[in-house]
Amino acid sequence: MSFDARLLTGVGVFAAVAEAGNFARAAEILGLTPSGVSRAIARLEARIGVRLFDRSPRYVTLTQEGHRFHEQAMPLLAGLEEAATNAAGAAAIxxxxxxxxxxxxxxxxxxxxxxxxxxxxxxxxxxxxxxxxxxxxxxxxxxxxxxxxxxxxxxxxxxxxxxxxxxxxxxxxxxxxxxxxxxxxxxxxxxxxxxxxxxxxxxxxxxxxxxxxxxxxxxxxxxxxxxxxxxxxxxxxxxxxxxxxxxxxxxxxxxxxxxxxxxxxxxxxxxxxxxxxxxxxxxxxxxxxxxxxxxxxxxxxxxxx
Known part of the structure; x- marks a missing residue:
């Protein structure tokens, strides 16, 4: 499978939504619109073929598949963050x-x-x-x-x-x-x-x-x-x-x-x-x-x- 940069973007949006608990707060954190966040999550779900969130008008919760994806994806994001820090010469921070x-x-x-x-x-x-x-x-x-x-x-x-x-x-x-x-x-x-x-x-x-x-x-x-x-x-x-x-x-x-x-x-x-x-x-x-x-x-x- 060739690397799709949009997948990485989608995972970043996914992490923000999981942290914030709804699309609106995630949008504020990311500097996007709520509709932009919603579209990014929809594209990610379509890309990997599973539903990651149960949605309601006021909040979203992780599905069982979403919990598994979150558990596996977050260490990878943390590793990318650490790698970027190391590359910037601030590994000790x-x-x-x-x-x-x-x-x-x-x-x-x-x-x-x-x-x-x-x-x-x-x-x-x-x-x-x-x-x-x-x-x-x-x-x-x-x-x-x-x-x-x-x-x-x-x-x-x-x-x-x-x-x-x-x-x-x-x-x-x-x-x-x-x-x-x-x-x-x-x-x-x-x-x-x-x-x-x-x-x-x-x-x-x-x-x-x-x-x-x-x-x-x-x-x-x-x-x-x-x-x-x-x-x-x-x-x-x-x-x-x-x-x-x-x-x-x-x-x-x-x-x-x-x-x-x-x-x-x-x-x-x-x-x-x-x-x-x-x-x-x-x-x-x-x-x-x-x-x-x-x-x-x-x-x-x-x-x-």
Missing amino acids: VSGRLRVSIDPWFSRMVLAPQLPQFMSRYPLVFLELMNTNYREDMMTGADIAVRFGPPDIASLIVRKLLDTRVITCASPVYLERHGEPKTPDDLKHHEALLFRDPQTGRPFPWEFHREGEAFEVKVTGRVVVDDPSVAVAACVAGQGIFQSLAVGLGPWLANGELVPILTRWSGERFPLYAYHPSRHLPPAKVRAFLDFIQEIAVEDTALSE
């Missing part, structure tokens, strides 16, 4: 809007306290964080995704950020009142703070690992949370025992507000990965953010070990 789909635990417990450092380091970056655990379509509308757990999406570039311990902890207040469990089986006599798995809607099971062996322990508790900051605050206040990723807990462990328990059974480690779709020439803003979150992840892990 980190700028533009960066959309990150990120695990809520890492976002709140590790990234958020360090955001002033990143924003000060890169004053031309506009950062948009989307806090979610879900993996389905996690790259839709995002330049980068950050998720705990093993990588399972072969079509994306994957970068491992860290391995963190899974620890069981309590506050000195709780341990003074109820005593410290000596073995995982002792937890049946204690109050657990339960954390809801967003994928299943049920609390995460509690596992313990020792010398290469893993086993699950049934725990009970009257409080179930889905926000890590709530879980940590409740644990510090003495509501119950909490099992958590160690990353992000460094400050509370360091000042003694949280105390690791059952440490002989805390051999489990959990990975954190970053994903991005660009196989060649990822934008400078993507490289800068990936380097930064790995930097702070390593620092936090060292603090919580």
